[in-house]
Amino acid sequence: MLEYTLKRIAYTIPIGLAVSLVCFMLVHISPGDPIDSIVPPDTPTEVIEQIRAEYGLDRPLPVQYGLWLSRALQGDFGESISKGRPIGPDLWVATKNSLMLAAFGATLGFVIGCVLGGAAGAFRDSWIDKLCLGIALFGVSVPHYWLGMVLVIIFSVQLNLLPSMGMGPTGPWAWDWDHLRFLVLPAVTLSLIPAGLVTRTVRGLVSDIMGQDYITTLRGKGLRTSGIVLHVIKNAAPTTLAVMGLQLASLLGGSILVEAVFAWPGTGMLLNNAIFQRDLPVLQATTLVLAFFFVFLNLIVDLAQTALDPRMRRT
Amino acid sequence: MNMASPATAASPTPLVRARDLCVSFATPRATVNAVNGVNLDLAQGESLCILGESGSGKSVTLRALMRLNPPKRTVVTGELNVANQDVMQMTQAQLSQYRGPVVSMIFQEPLSALDPVFTIGHQIAEAIVRHEGISRKAARARALSLLELVQIPSAARRLGAYPHELSGGLRQRAMIAMALSCNPRLLLADEPTTALDATVQIQILLLLRKLQRELGMGVIFVTHDIGVASEVADRVAVMYGGRVVEEAPVEILIRSPRHPYTSGLLGATVHAGTRGTRLTTIPGAPPDLAELPAGCAFAPRCTRAEPGCHKAVPPLLEVTAGHHVRCPVVCPARIQAPINV
Ligand SMILES: Nc1ncnc2c1ncn2[C@@H]1O[C@H](COP(=O)(O)OP(=O)(O)OP(=O)(O)O)[C@@H](O)[C@H]1O
Ligand code: SF4
Ligand SMILES: [Mg+2]
Numbered sequence: 001m002l003e004y005t006l007k008r009i010a011y012t013i014p015i016g017l018a019v020s021l022v023c024f025m026l027v028h029i030s031p032g033d034p035i036d037s038i039v040p041p042d043t044p045t046e047v048i049e050q051i052r053a054e055y056g057l058d059r060p061l062p063v064q065y066g067l068w069l070s071r072a073l074q075g076d077f078g079e080s081i082s083k084g085r086p087i088g089p090d091l092w093v094a095t096k097n098s099l100m101l102a103a104f105g106a107t108l109g110f111v112i113g114c115v116l117g118g119a120a121g122a123f124r125d126s127w128i129d130k131l132c133l134g135i136a137l138f139g140v141s142v143p144h145y146w147l148g149m150v151l152v153i154i155f156s157v158q159l160n161l162l163p164s165m166g167m168g169p170t171g172p173w174a175w176d177w178d179h180l181r182f183l184v185l186p187a188v189t190l191s192l193i194p195a196g197l198v199t200r201t202v203r204g205l206v207s208d209i210m211g212q213d214y215i216t217t218l219r220g221k222g223l224r225t226s227g228i229v230l231h232v233i234k235n236a237a238p239t240t241l242a243v244m245g246l247q248l249a250s251l252l253g254g255s256i257l258v259e260a261v262f263a264w265p266g267t268g269m270l271l272n273n274a275i276f277q278r279d280l281p282v283l284q285a286t287t288l289v290l291a292f293f294f295v296f297l298n299l300i301v302d303l304a305q306t307a308l309d310p311r312m313r314r315t
Numbered sequence: 316m317n318m319a320s321p322a323t324a325a326s327p328t329p330l331v332r333a334r335d336l337c338v339s340f341a342t343p344r345a346t347v348n349a350v351n352g353v354n355l356d357l358a359q360g361e362s363l364c365i366l367g368e369s370g371s372g373k374s375v376t377l378r379a380l381m382r383l384n385p386p387k388r389t390v391v392t393g394e395l396n397v398a399n400q401d402v403m404q405m406t407q408a409q410l411s412q413y414r415g416p417v418v419s420m421i422f423q424e425p426l427s428a429l430d431p432v433f434t435i436g437h438q439i440a441e442a443i444v445r446h447e448g449i450s451r452k453a454a455r456a457r458a459l460s461l462l463e464l465v466q467i468p469s470a471a472r473r474l475g476a477y478p479h480e481l482s483g484g485l486r487q488r489a490m491i492a493m494a495l496s497c498n499p500r501l502l503l504a505d506e507p508t509t510a511l512d513a514t515v516q517i518q519i520l521l522l523l524r525k526l527q528r529e530l531g532m533g534v535i536f537v538t539h540d541i542g543v544a545s546e547v548a549d550r551v552a553v554m555y556g557g558r559v560v561e562e563a564p565v566e567i568l569i570r571s572p573r574h575p576y577t578s579g580l581l582g583a584t585v586h587a588g589t590r591g592t593r594l595t596t597i598p599g600a601p602p603d604l605a606e607l608p609a610g611c612a613f614a615p616r617c618t619r620a621e622p623g624c625h626k627a628v629p630p631l632l633e634v635t636a637g638h639h640v641r642c643p644v645v646c647p648a649r650i651q652a653p654i655n656v
Binding site: 212213216217227231310 | 383411412413415416419420422424427428430431432442445446477479480493497
C-alpha cells in the first residue's frame with residue numbers, strides 16, 4: 001500500500017506538468033490579442049510593443065511557460081491585466097469561497113444521492129425506486145442556473161426567507177447563521193447534479209451487489225439485515241467515493257453559472273470576469289489552480305479506493 | 316453409518332423431513348415450476364446425494380431447505396421439518412437464527428460466494444459473533460481453529476487474507492470452515508467441488524467425508540458426478556424436472572438403476588466408482604419448467620414411453636426396500652419379465 005501510494009503520488013508530477021502546459025497553451029492559441037483589451041484602439045505600435053514586453057508576452061513561448069510556471073509554483077501568478085494588481089490574493093480568496101460552496105454542495109448531493117440511491121437499489125422496481133429515479137433524473141436534467149433562479153424567486157422574493165446574493169456581511173467570514181444563510185440557496189442548487197449522479201450510481205451498485213452470490217451466503221449465515229447492509233456499504237463505497245470525488249472537482253470549476261446567479265465571489269466569478277475582459281494571466285492562473293485541484297482530488301480518490309478495495313492493491 | 320431408508324427414517328427423530336415440497340418462481344414471462352413435490356428424509360449423521368442434469372431443480376431444492384430462494388418472487392409450499400422445527404412457519408427473525416446453527420450451506424463457486432472486500436477471518440467470525448454473541452476476539456480465535464480443522468496451511472496468516480488471495484482449493488476450505496462455524500446439524504453442499512481441479516476435488520471430498528463422520532452432521536450433497544456420489548453418499552436421489560424420479564442406497568442405485576432416466580444418466584455400461592465419470596448426455600432437452608407436461612416429465616425423451624406415460628404423473632413406487640422409482644413401466648410387477656427395448 002505504501003509503495004503504491006508513493007508511486008501514485010509520483011505519477012501526479014508528469015500529470016501536473018502536462019496539465020499546466022495545456023492551461024498555458026489554451027490561452028495562447030485562443031484568438032485575439034490580450035493587449036487589445038487594455039489599450040485604446042488607436043495606440044501606436046511602439047506603445048503596444050512596450051506593454052507587451054512589460055508583461056513578458058514578447059518572449060518565445062517555452063520561455064514564457066517556464067517563467068510563468070516557476071513563478072506560479074511560488075504563489076506568484078503575476079498581475080491582472082484588467083485590475084493592475086497581483087492575482088495571488090484575489091485568487092486565493094476566490095478559491096477558498098468556491099471550495100466552501102463546492103464542499104457544501106457536494107456533501108449535500110452525496111448524502112441525498114446515497115439515501116435516494118440506496119432506497120432505490122434496495123427496493124428495485126418498486127414505486128420507491130421509480131420515485132427516487134424520477135428525482136435523480138430531474139436533478140441531472142434540469143439546468144441548474146434556472147433552478148437557482150426559481151429558488152431565488154420562491155425563497156428570497158416571495159417568502160423572503162433566504163438571501164439571494166453574495167456572501168453576507170462584509171468583513172471576514174464567520175460560521176454563524178448570518179453568514180451561513182447565504183450559502184443555503186447556492187449550495188442546494190449546486191447539489192442537484194451530484195445528487196442525481198450519485199443516486200444513479202448508488203442505485204446501480206446496491207441492486208447489483210444485492211444480487212451477488214455473497215449476499216445469499218450472508219443470508220445463509222443468518223446475518224440480520226443490519227449486518228448485510230454493512231457488506232453492501234463496504235462494497236459500494238469505492239465506486240461511490242470515486243464518483244463523488246470527481247463531482248467535487250467538477251463543482252469547483254463548473255459552478256460558473258451558479259456563482260453568477262448568486263453573485264458568489266468564487267473562482268467561477270473570477271473566470272467569468274477574466275473571460276469577458278480578456279484577462280489572460282487571471283484566466284491562466286485560475287484554470288491552473290482548478291486543474292491542480294482536479295489532479296489532487298483524483299489522487300485522493302485513487303488512494304481512498306485502493307485503501308477500501310483489497311482487490312485493487314495489487315499494482 | 317446410519318443407513319436409514321425413507322420408511323425407517325420417520326421413526327426416531329429424522330433430521331430432515333420434507334413432504335410435497337414445491338418451489339415456483341414468478342418471473343415476468345411465466346411461472347417457473349422448479350421443484351414439484353419432493354419428499355426427502357434424512358437421518359442424523361446420514362448423507363444423501365442429489366444427482367441430476369442441469370436445471371433439474373437440485374440447487375433450488377437445497378435453497379428451499381434453508382428458505383434461501385429470493386423471497387420476493389418465490390412461492391414455496393409443502394411441509395418441511397428440520398431438527399424438529401417447522402421451517403415453513405418461520406418468521407424472518409426465526410429463519411436468521413435457524414440459518415447457521417441448524418443448517419448451513421457450502422456453495423459451488425467460493426470466489427463469488429465470499430465477499431471480496433472482507434477478510435476470510437472476518438467472514439467466519441461474523442457468523443459466530445451473530446449466533447453466539449461472543450466477542451470479536453474470541454470469535455477470531457474460533458475462526459483460526461476452524462481454519463486448522465479444515466487443514467488450511469499457515470492458518471493464522473490466512474485469517475487476514477482476502478478471498479482473491481487464496482487458491483481455489485483453499486477458498487473452498489475456508490468456505491467449509493465458514494459453514495461449520497456454528498456447528499450446524501445439517502450441512503448442505505451445492506456442487507462443492509465442481510469449480511476445482513481433479514486432485515483438489517478429491518482432497519475436499521475426503522475432508523468433507525471425514526468432517527461429516529467426526530461431527531455427526533447430516534449432509535445433503537448436490538453433484539453432477541457419479542464418482543463423487545459413490546464417494547460420499549449413503550443414499551442417492553435422482554431428480555428430473557423438479558421431481559425425485561429414483562432414490563436408493565448408493566450401491567444399489569449404481570449397480571441396478573431402474574428408472575429409464577437414471578439408466579440413461581449412468582450410461583449403458585456403468586463403471587461405478589470411477590471418479591470424474593461425467594453423466595452421459597441423453598438426447599433431447601430437459602422439460603420447460605414453465606410448462607411441464609401433464610404426465611411423466613421424461614416421456615418426450617424416454618425410449619420406453621407408453622401412451623399411459625403422457626396422461627398422469629407416475630407415483631413414486633418402492634421396488635425393493637429403500638429403493639423407490641417413479642416409473643410404472645419398470646414397476647415390480649413387470650421387472651420379473653426380461654426387458655427388451
Ligand atoms: N431465482 C430464480 N428465479 C427464476 N428461476 C429460477 C431461480 N432459481 C432457479 N431458477 C430456475 O429453476 C430451475 C432449476 O434451477 P436449479 O438451479 O435448481 O438447477 P440445478 O439442478 O441446480 O442445475 P445446475 O446443475 O445447473 O446447477 C432452472 O430452470 C432455473 O432457471
Ligand atoms: S413413466 Fe414412461 S416415460 Fe416416464 S420414465 Fe417411465 S417409461 Fe419413461
Ligand atoms: Mg445448481
